[in-house]
Amino acid sequence: MTTIAIDTYIVDTLMRDLVGHDRCPSAFLIYLYLWRATHGRGESEAQIALLDIAQDVGLSKRSVQGALSWLSKRKLVTVARQTITAVPVYTVLRPWRR
Secondary structure: OOOOOOOHHHHHHHHHHHHHHOOOHHHHHHHHHHHHHOHHHOOOOEEOOHHHHHHHHOOOHHHHHHHHHHHHHOOOEEEEOOOOOOOOEEEEOOOOOO
């Protein structure tokens, strides 16, 4: 079994903030998923289709879109696309580490 390290801030503060205050638990799940896909693999970004994220996490595509929108608004994730139909490239940000 492989383990990954996550910042204590994610569990101690971000979870409470996204799930309790923002009432968006799907955003927390997506953040953890993208953390694993990037920092958990030693990468700075990951290119993953929305449907793949939805299937892997167990959420609807619409829930994933909403969560990504929220994470982007909160400046926790950036989303880049070559074209409107291209598979997005995600970068997980850590604004608490300045």
